[in-house]
Amino acid sequence: MTPRHAYVHVPFCRHRCGYCDFALVAGRDDLIDRYFTALAIELGRLGAGAAEVPRLRLDTLYLGGGTPSHLEAAGIDRLFTLLGRSMEPGPGAEITCEANPLDVTAGLVKAFEAGGVTRVSLGGQSLDANTLRVLDRDHGPDDVRRAVDLLLHAGFTVSLDLMTAAPGQSVAEVEADLAAAVDLGVHHVSVYCLTWEKGTAFESSRRRGAMKPVEEGVERVMFETAIDRLEAAGYEHYEVSNFAKPGGRCRHNEAYWACRPWEAFGPGAARFDGRTRTTNHRSTTTWMAKVIAGDDHAGDVDTMTDEEAARERIVVGLRRREGITRETFREASGFDLDALVGPSIHRWVAAGHATDDGSRVWLTRAGLLVSDALWAEVLA
Numbered sequence: 004m005t006p007r008h009a010y011v012h013v014p015f016c017r018h019r020c021g022y023c024d025f026a027l028v029a030g031r032d033d034l035i036d037r038y039f040t041a042l043a044i045e046l047g048r049l050g051a052g053a054a055e056v057p058r059l060r061l062d063t064l065y066l067g068g069g070t071p072s073h074l075e076a077a078g079i080d081r082l083f084t085l086l087g088r089s090m091e092p093g094p095g096a097e098i099t100c101e102a103n104p105l106d107v108t109a110g111l112v113k114a115f116e117a118g119g120v121t122r123v124s125l126g127g128q129s130l131d132a133n134t135l136r137v138l139d140r141d142h143g144p145d146d147v148r149r150a151v152d153l154l155l156h157a158g159f160t161v162s163l164d165l166m167t168a169a170p171g172q173s174v175a176e177v178e179a180d181l182a183a184a185v186d187l188g189v190h191h192v193s194v195y196c197l198t199w200e201k202g203t204a205f206e207s208s209r210r211r212g213a214m215k216p217v218e219e220g221v222e223r224v225m226f227e228t229a230i231d232r233l234e235a236a237g238y239e240h241y242e243v244s245n246f247a248k249p250g251g252r253c254r255h256n257e258a259y260w261a262c263r264p265w266e267a268f269g270p271g272a273a274r275f276d277g278r279t280r281t282t283n284h285r286s287t288t289t290w291m292a293k294v295i296a297g298d299d300h301a302g303d304v305d306t307m308t309d310e311e312a313a314r315e316r317i318v319v320g321l322r323r324r325e326g327i328t329r330e331t332f333r334e335a336s337g338f339d340l341d342a343l344v345g346p347s348i349h350r351w352v353a354a355g356h357a358t359d360d361g362s363r364v365w366l367t368r369a370g371l372l373v374s375d376a377l378w379a380e381v382l383a
C-alpha cells in the first residue's frame with residue numbers, strides 16, 4: 004500500500020534541554036545547508052520528478068524535530084519548496100509543524116501559511132516560570148501565551164505540549180498549568196511525564212543526587228489530574244497522552260496508531276511499510292555523510308513476523324481510549340484477538356484494568372496507569 008503519511012525530521016535546536024535525548028544537534032546552524040542537501044537526496048528515494056512517477060499524495064505530513072521552527076521563515080520556505088518536489092498534500096490534508104515559542108513570529112506564521120501548514124504543535128511544556136527554568140527551557144510563560152495567540156489568530160489548529168513531574172513540581176502547579184492551557188483556548192493538549200533518559204544531563208544529575216524525580220505516586224496523581232481537568236474542560240482523552248477538542252485530534256498520530264504505512268526522512272526518522280520499520284541513523288552528521296556518499300543510512304531495520312505485527316497492533320490500539328474492535332483487528336491483522344491475548348484480557352478485566360463488551364476491548368483509567376506492564380505481557 005502506498006503511504007499517505009510522511010514524517011520529516013528537522014534536527015536543529017538552539018540548545019539541548021537537559022532532559023532531551025532526541026536526535027538533534029544544538030547550536031550547529033552551520034550544518035543546515037548540508038542537511039538540505041542530504042534531505043533532497045533522501046527524498047529522491049520517492050522517485051518523484053521522473054516523468055512517470057507522480058508525487059507522493061499525502062493525507063498527513065508531520066514536520067518534527069528537533070525544532071523545525073528553528074529554521075525560521077526562510078528555512079521553512081526552503082523546506083516546503085524542497086518537499087513540494089516529491090510530495091503533495093491531498094484535499095483536506097493535515098500538515099503539522101512543531102514550533103518552539105521563541106521562534107513564533109509574524110514572519111514564521113506567514114511562512115507556515117505559504118507552506119500550507121494547518122496545525123502547529125507548540126513545545127510550551129509549562130506556563131510556570133520556575134518549572135520552565137527547572138526544565139532548562141529557554142522561554143518563559145509569556146512567550147507561550149504570545150505564540151499561542153499569534154497562531155490561533157492566524158487560524159491554525161494549535162496543540163500545546165505540557166510536561167508533568169518536573170523536579171520539585173507540585174500537583175497544584177500541574178493544575179495551574181492545565182488551567183492556563185485551557186484558558187489559552189488551544190485545540191489539543193499533549194501531556195507527557197518527564198522521563199530520565201540515559202545519557203542526558205538530567206539523568207547524570209539524578210545519579211549524582213543533584214536532581215530528584217517526583218515520586219511515582221505523585222506522578223500518577225498528576226496524570227489523573229490532567230485527565231480530570233482536561234475532560235472537564237471539553238477535551239476528549241483519545242490516547243494515553245493526548246487530549247483534543249471535538250475535531251482536534253492529530254490525524255497523523257492516529258495513522259501511526261492504526262499501523263498504516265508512512266514515509267519518513269531525516270536523521271533518526273523511522274518509516275514503516277506495514278511490516279518493516281526502518282530507522283535512519285540517529286546521528287545528524289552520520290546520516291548526512293552517509294546519505295550524501297550514497298551509503299546505506301539506516302541505523303536499524305526491524306522486520307516483524309505476522310504475529311509480531313499483530314501484537315504491536317494490539318499495543319498501539321490499546322493506547323487509544325476507544326481500544327480495539329475484535330472484527331477490525333481480525334480484518335487488519337489476520338489474527339483472532341482472543342487467540343493471541345485472550346487470557347490476558349480476562350485478567351485485565353478481572354483486575355479492573357480493561358473493559359470488554361464482547362466486540363471491543365479498551366483500557367480503563369486504572370489500566371492506563373499500569374499500561375507499560377500490560378504491553379510487556381502482549382509483546383512477550
Ligand code: SF4
Binds near residue numbers: 015018023024070
Ligand atoms: S527544544 Fe525540544 S527537541 Fe530541542 S532540545 Fe529542547 S526538548 Fe529537545
